[in-house]
Amino acid sequence: MDAAVKEAAIARFLREHPQIEQAVCDHPALLGCADVNWSQIPGCPAGIPVLFHGLLDEAAGPEALRVLGNVLMNSVFHVSAVMSAALPFLIRLAAVPDIAVRPGLLDLLVVAAELSQPVDADDERQVLLFGEDCDHPEREWCRVAFAAHAFALRALLEDETLPDGLISADDRECLLKAVEPQRRPS
Numbered sequence: 001m002d003a004a005v006k007e008a009a010i011a012r013f014l015r016e017h018p019q020i021e022q023a024v025c026d027h028p029a030l031l032g033c034a035d036v037n038w039s040q041i042p043g044c045p046a047g048i049p050v051l052f053h054g055l056l057d058e059a060a061g062p063e064a065l066r067v068l069g070n071v072l073m074n075s076v077f078h079v080s081a082v083m084s085a086a087l088p089f090l091i092r093l094a095a096v097p098d099i100a101v102r103p104g105l106l107d108l109l110v111v112a113a114e115l116s117q118p119v120d121a122d123d124e125r126q127v128l129l130f131g132e133d134c135d136h137p138e139r140e141w142c143r144v145a146f147a148a149h150a151f152a153l154r155a156l157l158e159d160e161t162l163p164d165g166l167i168s169a170d171d172r173e174c175l176l177k178a179v180e181p182q183r184r185p186s
Helices: 003-016 020-021 048-055 061-072 083-094 102-115 124-130 137-148 149-156 170-179
Strands: 073-075
Touching: 003 170, 020 083, 020 102, 048 061, 048 083, 048 149, 061 083, 061 102, 083 102, 083 137, 102 137, 102 170, 124 137, 124 149, 137 149, 137 170, 149 170
Parallel strands: none
Antiparallel strands: none
């Protein structure tokens, strides 16, 4: 999906949920979101902060999550260049106990963690599906972002407010692997 299609999806979201654009959002999870020069990131629409704000709205949250997921992914097998810039906000938003789209945010984090893992260049099938790492620097950028926000992600995974079953043991391990790449599943 190219930037114009992504921008059109955000415009459609705003037509359906105009209250999001007018709302003042000073939620601590989005601290610094307005300071990111989103439109300078290849393929990233400038309107992405609206989607982050929309995630906090109970009515608009599910649609904001769907559109944001499309913006953050280039395909089923590839994260977009913007994913690494979005990760700090996704991690912080997923830590908000009463956010309606919390399960979807956790799912998006798991997808980002899985798709940011290095590809084994000797594994022909992996290379066919995911491409070579040299052609997808966004994977390394995501690994750097996960490492930079390891403390917040670990705190999220240790949070007592995470209801049982909200995140599976496999997904938890995947996220821990993203912040501690040397870890291997036990």
